Amino acid sequence: MAETLTITDNRTGKQYEVPVTDGTIRAMDLRQIKVNPDDFGMMTYDPAFTNTAACRSKITFIDGDQGILWYRGYPIEQLAEHSDYLETAYLILYGELPTARQGDEWAREITLHTMLHENLKTLLEGFRYDAHPMGMFISTVGALSTFYPDAKDIFNAESRRLQTIRLIAKVPSIAAYAYRHSIGRPYVLPDNELSFAGNFLNMLFKMTEPRYKPHPVLERALDVLFILHADHEQNCSTHAMRGIGSSHPDPYSALAGAAAALYGPLHGGANEAVLRMLTEIGSRDNVPAFVKRVKGGEGRLMGFGHRVYKSYDPRAKIIKRIADLVFEVTGKNPLLDIALELERIALEDDYFVSRKLYPNVDFYSGLIYQAIGFPVDMFPVLFAIPRTAGWIAQWEEMLTDPDQKIARPRQIYIGPGKRDYIGREKRK
Numbered sequence: 001m002a003e004t005l006t007i008t009d010n011r012t013g014k015q016y017e018v019p020v021t022d023g024t025i026r027a028m029d030l031r032q033i034k035v036n037p038d039d040f041g042m043m044t045y046d047p048a049f050t051n052t053a054a055c056r057s058k059i060t061f062i063d064g065d066q067g068i069l070w071y072r073g074y075p076i077e078q079l080a081e082h083s084d085y086l087e088t089a090y091l092i093l094y095g096e097l098p099t100a101r102q103g104d105e106w107a108r109e110i111t112l113h114t115m116l117h118e119n120l121k122t123l124l125e126g127f128r129y130d131a132h133p134m135g136m137f138i139s140t141v142g143a144l145s146t147f148y149p150d151a152k153d154i155f156n157a158e159s160r161r162l163q164t165i166r167l168i169a170k171v172p173s174i175a176a177y178a179y180r181h182s183i184g185r186p187y188v189l190p191d192n193e194l195s196f197a198g199n200f201l202n203m204l205f206k207m208t209e210p211r212y213k214p215h216p217v218l219e220r221a222l223d224v225l226f227i228l229h230a231d232h233e234q235n236c237s238t239h240a241m242r243g244i245g246s247s248h249p250d251p252y253s254a255l256a257g258a259a260a261a262l263y264g265p266l267h268g269g270a271n272e273a274v275l276r277m278l279t280e281i282g283s284r285d286n287v288p289a290f291v292k293r294v295k296g297g298e299g300r301l302m303g304f305g306h307r308v309y310k311s312y313d314p315r316a317k318i319i320k321r322i323a324d325l326v327f328e329v330t331g332k333n334p335l336l337d338i339a340l341e342l343e344r345i346a347l348e349d350d351y352f353v354s355r356k357l358y359p360n361v362d363f364y365s366g367l368i369y370q371a372i373g374f375p376v377d378m379f380p381v382l383f384a385i386p387r388t389a390g391w392i393a394q395w396e397e398m399l400t401d402p403d404q405k406i407a408r409p410r411q412i413y414i415g416p417g418k419r420d421y422i423g424r425e426k427r428k
């Protein structure tokens with residue numbers, strides 16, 4: 001028997017049977033609930049979408065209570081152990097792990113598209129020396145739209161595939177150029193012999209040596225961080241990607257918007273905010289006083305809490321393990337002790353325990369990035385590079401979903417009623 005929900009409207013005494021599918025009701029089914037025939041009908045009020053599914057998706061599954069994260073059914077722990085970022089990106093985009101032949105071809109195609117048009121250098125020259133790399137990243141990704149007008153052909157699967165390859169291949173180059181611009185060093189061309197992460201390190205850190213050799217531990221650590229950040233279902237930036245994409249612009253324009261959504265300190269900017277917070281705390285001894293201030297409502301413990309995870313973020317667990325491997329190579333980040341003490345105190349404190357606030361992906365990632373040599377303001381960019389795969393997969397799923405239309409929420413109007421215009425001279 002089909003599941004239904006019976007709703008009794010106390011205002012009219014009428015009863016309604018609303019179908020239940022996948023544990024949800026369709027918001028549009030509520031519109032039949034009216035006090036009189038001229039009524040608009042019942043809507044739901046859900047600021048920040050805390051209880052509204054806006055799509056059906058096959059990409060990423062999260063169980064926030066149990067701390068579970070799967071991409072296309074594969075547990076994040078297994079991917080972090082055995083896969084690499086490019087293969088994971090393929091999985092997220094196309095639904096299956098690539099065969100050996102598909103994987104090689106995919107890596108080859110990405111490698112062939114890593115170079116940037118020379119004019120993008122001129123664009124970057126326009127930024128001040130102290131421009132935030134994320135601002136440069138957002139603008140440059142948006143500018144790519146003007147370089148590839150063919151990207152407007154969004155209902156052509158071949159064109160979508162080409163833009164996908166271009167985007168995944170070029171975001172590390174853009175990020176590296178933004179970094180090199182900010183420190184006044186010449187741009188480094190991609191090295192096709194290196195892995196995705198290894199080439200990124202090359203474009204960032206190569207100096208005068210004829211060939212840059214990434215440290216294998218740091219290269220693998222960065223690649224695993226990329227795997228962990230590749231998708232996270234319907235978060236703020238993915239919602240922006242789908243929302244902007246729903247009016248059918250090219251994917252570069254939509255992705256620039258998604259990256260802008262990621263930039264904020266409550267989302268992908270949190271890793272940067274964590275590092276600034278740990279630096280401000282300064283020493284383990286200052287941790288209790290800092291926690292007290294947070295509990296008193298003075299700011300947040302950055303890198304803690306999550307809309308969906310109400311237990312330890314599975315990504316944070318993996319990152320903590322990678323941190324140990326990285327610190328063996330680079331030496332321990334002195335801020336680690338402050339972070340560990342913060343975590344210890346917070347996990348025992350009723351304020352955090354009762355609100356189910358645990359470390360999230362951003363709590364330890366910044367310590368690794370800093371140890372590898374990235375400046376703090378590069379951190380959100382390091383989140384945007386791998387999330388590009390997730391954004392494109394979600395955009396593609398939205399475009400090919402017959403249920404989707406242009407995104408257009410409703411509102412409850414609470415402004416003034418109709419009133420007549422008053423000339424300026426008569427206004428009080």
Ligand code: CMC
Nearest residue numbers: 266267268270300301302303304305306307355360361362
């Ligand atoms: N520090 C102190 N209190 C917090 C924190 C925190 N980090 N996070 C939530 N709370 C409190 C909040 O004040 C509220 O308390 P009360 O019920 O007394 O008003 C309660 O916990 C519930 O918080 P909320 O703001 O309703 O939760 P939310 O789901 O809207 O926010 C969040 C989720 C991630 C924005 C929030 O936890 C936060 O601001 N965390 C710090 C920023 C951060 O680390 N962001 C990265 C998120 S993970 C990576 C990503 O996806 O981008």
